[in-house]
Amino acid sequence: MTLCEINVYPIKSTKGISLQSALVERRGIQYDRRWMVVDDEGIFLSQRDYPRLALVSTAIKNSAIGVSASGMPPLDIPMKPGSKNAVKVQIHDDITEGVSAGEEARKWFSDFLGVSCRVVFMPEEVIRPVDPDYGSDGDIVSFADAFPLLLISETTLGDLNSRLATPVPMNRFRPNIVIQGCNAYDEDRWGKIGVGEMIFEVVKPCARCVTPTVDQATGVQGKEPLATLSNYRNAGGKVLFGQNIIPEKSGTLRVGDAVKVLSWKKPVFPAGSMKH
16 A cells, blocks of 8 residues: 555645645644634634635745635735734634734635635644544644544545546545555554554544535535435444544655554444445
8 A cells, every 4th residue: 555645735625735745743734724714703614615715726835825716816825924913713613723814815815705704824832632532632733624634545435436427536525645555445444554654543534524515626516425425424424434644743754655554443334334
């Protein structure tokens, strides 16, 4: 098994950036979801309600995150915001803090989405713990939904696509790392894995929201693949696809890194339960 994709999403819910190598920090891949769009009350905005966010591209520059979208002027968001004043922000049930990314970013995203909003940045001093039911002391996360990284295998997507009238690309699921060379849904049974020089705890299946129904090229929302997934990946009313993982320590990932299973766990779905 090998690592075949690395993806980072600097601004939550915008397009990902494909990398050949990446520094992994305690809270995830460097720059991943360190910026987030929020409304006037500080509640996060995502493709769940604003699928047009899929049309926003980002680029990692020396001192800024470049932002672009069709019909919009280019925008550079400084890596280090000028503001030091923390504001409360909310991601699902979590309340944490961020600092304003500036007036230019506020106007750009408000114009693009057609709603009053702003962009916030998570500085190093902000500590957002992962769910203590799944993580250990010191496990933290950025503005990602709940965990530092998301993993999916190519063969798992391939199995899903064999059930769909129209196949969907991997970007519908917005993983950080993609594995090749295993059987479909093998990742359900992984407890701990080694990827190159790094070790990750595979802590929890990812419960999917409606974002995978958004075409990442057009920003148009549909019904698939959730309609199909709900037929065979439904557990307790939640559709599960992909695995949330936590790094044991900081390190570097590279496309082509060998992947080894270091421990196994009992899967949510029994063997043979996902046949066509």
